[in-house]
Amino acid sequence: MPVDVQLLDAQLLDGRSRDGGATAVAHPNIALVKYWGKRDARLVLPYTDSLSMTLDVFPTTTSVRLSPGATADEVTLNGAPAQGEAGRRVTAFLDLVRERAGRAERAVVGTSNTVPTGAGLASSASGFAALAVASAAAYGLRLDATGLSRLARRGSGSASRSIFGGFAVWRAGANTDRDTETALDLASHAEPVAVGDLTPALVIALLDAGPKAVSSREAMRRTVETSPLYRAWAESSRDDLVEMREALRHGDLATVGEVAERNALGMHATMLAARPAVRYLSPTSLTVLDTVLRLRRDGVPAYATIDAGPNVKVLCRRSDADQVSEAVRAAASCPVVVAHCGPGACLHTGNR
């Protein structure tokens, strides 16, 4: 699905509601070439480029309303006050928006996720993409889609990709000796990827919706600092990206799937070799990986990818999605959701 950047730009020029608040919707994305590892934690600059598909399921809706006179931000997550780290990350993000907008008002933020939070189903991607769009509008920051992607990146790296619909690549940007902070920030953002005749389905096996034991942020840091396999994966990931882009351009699902699967399993290998090891894969994750292999042996092109949690996502043809879902459900006794390419982040039209 092509991203409607012009529509987003037009909305942002006039995105605020009468009370100065704004509401935005964003969808999660699943990386086919993964982001794993930061070279700069404060600016959220990754070591490698990554490439993802934005989904049409599990949207996050976020409202930001300025609260003149308040001394702190009020952040609500799924109807309950945001606790600890989650609230601190939202306030740190709003501080960045306020600094750029030259404004000081605190805000009332309400977020609702339809995806289980923190279970490796990319809630932080949709969450910070929606927060970036809503807060930029509420504070009067006029940013185009590229600027919003940079901003969303500061909240959570993968959020930079959810600004765009369909397929998106997040450029790591590169350091040179003379880079200023502004230059580094400008160089790292997502952009849409040209795709040939390809409209895949992603079958999501919901193996475990509970929060993960190790946050992806901590797992990434530990992997970069201690895994002897990290450098090898990062290097092979560059080749994976080249091959992935080529396969997408040609609408070659088999190559897209093969590259996505090896890139994801390689990422998990880096974590398993970290000290101490980070293991997101569960026995049922492996059962689903076996099911995917069996489907392929039976002639069904199906390919697995796994993020920072046990849930397995299976890329396949739209026309095979029912068969793949049935096979996964039978093997893992779990609920299954079928996703397709979804839209980029946008302001809720009710604001206008």
Ligand code: 2P0
């Ligand atoms: C990705 N993941 O490319 C990878 C694959 C999980 C596995 O991006 O620290 O929540 O906020 O930048 O974006 C999850 O990490 O991490 C993630 P931060 P984020 O989708």
